[in-house]
Amino acid sequence: MTPPLTTTARRRFRAGPVTGVWRPRAVLVAVVAAVLLVLVCAVNLGRGDFPIPVVEVIRILLGGGDSADAYIVTELRLPRTLTGVFVGAALGLSGALTQAVVRNPLASPDILGVTDGASLFAVASVVLAGGAGVSGLAVSPVGTPIAALAGGLVAAALVYALAYRKGLDGFRLLLVGIGISSAAVSLTTYLLVSANVQQAGQVLTWLRGSLASRSWENVVPAGVVVAIGLPLAIGLAFRLSALELGDESARGLGVRVDRARAGVVGVAVVLAAVATACAGPIRFVALVVPQILLRLSGGSRPPLVGSALGGALLVVAADLVARTVLGEAVPVGVVTVVVGAPYLIYLLVRRTRRRTV
Amino acid sequence: MSTDLTTPAVGRTTRTRLRTEGLQVGYDDRLVVGADGGLDLDVVEGTVTAVIGPNGCGKSTLLRAMARLLAPRHGHVLLDGERIDRMPSKQVATVLGVLPQDPVAPEGLVVADLVARGRHPHQRWFRQWSPDDEVVVAEALAWTGTSEFADRPLETLSGGQRQRVWISMALAQGTDVLLLDEPTTFLDLAHQVDVLDLVERLHRERGRTVVMVLHDLNLAARYADRLVAMRDGRIACSGAPADVLTEETMREVFGLEAKVVTDPVSGTPLVLPIGRRHRERDDPDS
Numbered sequence: 001m002t003p004p005l006t007t008t009a010r011r012r013f014r015a016g017p018v019t020g021v022w023r024p025r026a027v028l029v030a031v032v033a034a035v036l037l038v039l040v041c042a043v044n045l046g047r048g049d050f051p052i053p054v055v056e057v058i059r060i061l062l063g064g065g066d067s068a069d070a071y072i073v074t075e076l077r078l079p080r081t082l083t084g085v086f087v088g089a090a091l092g093l094s095g096a097l098t099q100a101v102v103r104n105p106l107a108s109p110d111i112l113g114v115t116d117g118a119s120l121f122a123v124a125s126v127v128l129a130g131g132a133g134v135s136g137l138a139v140s141p142v143g144t145p146i147a148a149l150a151g152g153l154v155a156a157a158l159v160y161a162l163a164y165r166k167g168l169d170g171f172r173l174l175l176v177g178i179g180i181s182s183a184a185v186s187l188t189t190y191l192l193v194s195a196n197v198q199q200a201g202q203v204l205t206w207l208r209g210s211l212a213s214r215s216w217e218n219v220v221p222a223g224v225v226v227a228i229g230l231p232l233a234i235g236l237a238f239r240l241s242a243l244e245l246g247d248e249s250a251r252g253l254g255v256r257v258d259r260a261r262a263g264v265v266g267v268a269v270v271l272a273a274v275a276t277a278c279a280g281p282i283r284f285v286a287l288v289v290p291q292i293l294l295r296l297s298g299g300s301r302p303p304l305v306g307s308a309l310g311g312a313l314l315v316v317a318a319d320l321v322a323r324t325v326l327g328e329a330v331p332v333g334v335v336t337v338v339v340g341a342p343y344l345i346y347l348l349v350r351r352t353r354r355r356t357v
Numbered sequence: 358m359s360t361d362l363t364t365p366a367v368g369r370t371t372r373t374r375l376r377t378e379g380l381q382v383g384y385d386d387r388l389v390v391g392a393d394g395g396l397d398l399d400v401v402e403g404t405v406t407a408v409i410g411p412n413g414c415g416k417s418t419l420l421r422a423m424a425r426l427l428a429p430r431h432g433h434v435l436l437d438g439e440r441i442d443r444m445p446s447k448q449v450a451t452v453l454g455v456l457p458q459d460p461v462a463p464e465g466l467v468v469a470d471l472v473a474r475g476r477h478p479h480q481r482w483f484r485q486w487s488p489d490d491e492v493v494v495a496e497a498l499a500w501t502g503t504s505e506f507a508d509r510p511l512e513t514l515s516g517g518q519r520q521r522v523w524i525s526m527a528l529a530q531g532t533d534v535l536l537l538d539e540p541t542t543f544l545d546l547a548h549q550v551d552v553l554d555l556v557e558r559l560h561r562e563r564g565r566t567v568v569m570v571l572h573d574l575n576l577a578a579r580y581a582d583r584l585v586a587m588r589d590g591r592i593a594c595s596g597a598p599a600d601v602l603t604e605e606t607m608r609e610v611f612g613l614e615a616k617v618v619t620d621p622v623s624g625t626p627l628v629l630p631i632g633r634r635h636r637e638r639d640d641p642d643s
Contacts, residue, residue, distance in 0.1 A: 020485045238482035248457040253477040254450030300466035
């Protein structure tokens with residue numbers, strides 16, 4: 001005879017051979033986030049020189065509506081919003097993975113050097129190419145994202161290599177990441193100072209993280225990465241549940257810790273690097289969103305699907321706020337920094353008070 | 358693959374489950390265990406072995422190497438005759454469980470979720486909570502008397518309750534061999550006894566083979582079939598508690614002048630340290 005499990009914390013979810021734990025609160029939070037995301041997207045799509053009502057936008061998205069309006073929505077405005085959705089989802093997911101694997105709420109790809117590495121390479125591609133007299137290249141729609149992607153990956157690889165010493169310690173990873181980020185920021189500043197005014201102006205807009213004038217070229221890479229990254233992350237999450245208990249317990253449970261961690265960090269880095277390449281550095285999304293979603297959903301680590309939806313929601317909402325309240329020229333990254341910086345301070349203060357790292 | 362908690366894994370045999378051969382383990386360029394030619398140790402099925410020794414003698418290092426948490430410099434660890442480093446780690450995890458010293462759990466993790474982590478070696482990413490898992494976890498909770506905490510976050514429990522939960526997790530893993538690294542640290546005496554009673558029941562009712570590192574010699578003598586006394590990374594002596602805990606080994610291994618009497622409760626040896634204060638007081642009389 002076996003005693004019944006008297007817990008409501010682990011109800012079984014079953015679909016054929018697939019079993020898992022049914023967590024109603026996390027599912028509810030994800031559903032609410034998804035509904036809000038659709039609404040905010042619809043509002044954002046309706047805004048512009050030629051306003052379109054939300055109901056009409058939703059009708060167009062479902063395949064109906066007036067053909068002129070449909071052209072404006074799907075061809076002119078949808079790329080911007082969809083880029084925001086995918087970039088935000090990639091950042092939220094990346095943050096959730098990073099924080100879970102490093103076991104530290106202050107960890108995020110921003111802090112691990114990805115964002116600043118991407119910025120450095122993007123700025124270098126503009127300034128150095130221009131400086132060498134290769135016409136006034138400026139921010140090219142193809143060259144800059146590729147440079148940013150390369151920069152993010154190089155910086156993350158550097159952080160990983162420098163932090164690795166017979167295994168990967170989360171805290172050392174964080175410290176090395178902050179160091180590499182600072183170095184990248186310094187070099188970026190140097191490049192900006194040495195650039196001519198015209199180049200600097202163009203680069204600065206990119207450096208604030210912007211969704212302005214996005215085309216389907218920006219949507220596709222971000223969409224593909226999210227479409228691959230999300231299922232991959234859910235598969236990896238199984239290992240995360242053991243990694244959460246520390247290296248020794250995880251090894252005892254038969255997990256090859258270094259390999260599992262490298263896999264998770266790798267997925268997180270690619271997600272963040274591609275997101276930055278598509279929209280420039282949109283800061284704090286990867287840091288803030290997983291922690292908020294963790295508090296809403298409950299549990300011991302940030303929810304993956306929830307964080308992806310939350311990230312998308314925050315980026316699109318920030319874009320909407322930037323356009324509506326602050327004017328079309330204000331990049332979305334400015335708003336996320338305004339939201340994120342106080343939250344980072346709050347986390348730091350709370351963490352120091354508890355005297356744990 | 359033994360996942361059945363209800364039947365003892367073994368009867369009384371003398372089969373060696375876990376063995377070290379010429380084991381040398383160290384950190385950086387310093388050998389902590391087996392510096393003088395390697396350490397050999399056999400752990401017989403269905404026994405409780407306690408590893409004792411002064412601080413820094415390498416007892417935790419030995420245990421961690423036996424649990425494949427540390428890679429040896431030289432020599433091997435054999436689990437059921439097979440080299441543990443050549444077996445898939447996940448397969449090892451179905452036979453051998455380890456409870457590290459001072460294990461960590463993330464904030465917000467509830468007890469049921471932690472104990473369910475013990476099922477990890479038996480799960481796949483698409484099969485994370487099978488009916489089997491649920492039964493075993495429920496039983497593991499009931500067995501240590503922690504079912505009532507199932508929905509509570511671990512950080513809200515007391516130290517003694519928490520340690521029982523960790524043992525539940527090791528139990529849910531369903532391994533024949535269990536390695537415990539100082540399972541009683543940070544606990545008051547009542548809870549130390551509580552935890553060791555649990556280990557004793559695991560051994561008696563479930564036939565588990567247990568190796569544990571213990572600091573308290575008198576409790577080690579009470580709860581272990583066999584003591585292994587270590588000093589400077591080698592085995593100074595090993596055997597039945599009465600053979601190991603003598604006044605002579607106390608002096609040689611621990612550098613401690615002590616009187617060893619028979620424990621009036623258990624009949625096992627009881628070490629009474631003398632210390633300078635009482636030695637000086639005794640001197641004029643002797």
